[in-house]
Amino acid sequence: GQQVMQIPQYQHVQEGEDFTTYCNSSTTLSNIQWYKQRPGGHPVFLIQLVKSGEVKKQKRLTFQFGEAKKNSSLHITATQTTDVGTYFCADSGSARQLTFGSGTQLTVLP
Amino acid sequence: DGGITQSPKYLFRKEGQNVTLSCEQNLNHDAMYWYRQDPGQGLRLIYYSQIVNDFQKGDIAEGYSVSREKKESFPLTVTSAQKNPTAFYLCASSIAAQGIGYTFGSGTRLTVV
Numbered sequence: 210g211q212q213v214m215q216i217p218q219y220q221h222v223q224e225g226e227d228f229t230t231y232c233n234s235s236t237t238l239s240n241i242q243w244y245k246q247r248p249g250g251h252p253v254f255l256i257q258l259v260k261s262g263e264v265k266k267q268k269r270l271t272f273q274f275g276e277a278k279k280n281s282s283l284h285i286t287a288t289q290t291t292d293v294g295t296y297f298c299a300d301s302g303s304a305r306q307l308t309f310g311s312g313t314q315l316t317v318l319p
Numbered sequence: 320d321g322g323i324t325q326s327p328k329y330l331f332r333k334e335g336q337n338v339t340l341s342c343e344q345n346l347n348h349d350a351m352y353w354y355r356q357d358p359g360q361g362l363r364l365i366y367y368s369q370i371v372n373d374f375q376k377g378d379i380a381e382g383y384s385v386s387r388e389k390k391e392s393f394p395l396t397v398t399s400a401q402k403n404p405t406a407f408y409l410c411a412s413s414i415a416a417q418g419i420g421y422t423f424g425s426g427t428r429l430t431v432v
Binding site: 218242250251254255306307309310311312314 | 352354359360361362363364367377409419420421422423424425426
């Protein structure tokens with residue numbers, strides 16, 4: 210099936226620094242969804258991107274979908290300790306089931 | 320409040336034993352899913368169901384079975400044929416609407432003892 214590669218696997222940042230995670234595919238992605246999973250918790254839906262080149266913002270979070278729909282990114286400006294967790298991208302594919310990337314585990318040092 | 324309930328939160332299985340994980344939702348969602356998560360890894364799809372009395376295998380269905388007799392319920396049985404069942408199991412549901420993501424339950428952590 211569709212393979213979605215996500216980098217980096219781990220990221221440690223000092224509080225206040227920016228953070229970016231990238232999602233890449235060798236084939237065209239259908240729609241990209243982003244989820245956040247807090248330590249010991251379950252994934253929580255953040256946003257969905259549908260259109261080529263789409264950019265959406267949620268406060269300090271900026272989500273982008275590449276022009277060729279083969280990559281996506283999540284950027285957090287001025288990280289806070291509440292941003293700690295694992296961020297997953299997921300491609301919705303053609304059969305309405307999600308294929309998840311391996312996730313980026315973010316640690317924010319106070 | 321609407322949501323998905325998974326039980327139990329922790330489950331211990333002996334070698335050769337079948338165990339069943341419960342997943343119940345009151346969101347009136349048509350589709351339900353089971354994912355497995357191993358430490359430091361992403362979510363892998365085990366089974367999914369888009370309508371009552373119908374379900375499909377995901378990427379790692381071997382050693383697992385499901386049923387979908389009611390819209391609200393999608394239990395997962397981990398059989399003795401699953402050789403490495405220790406993992407975090409997540410159930411999710413979704414509605415066929417644009418821009419709406421999956422809703423996940425809080426998960427069941429299964430350990431083989």
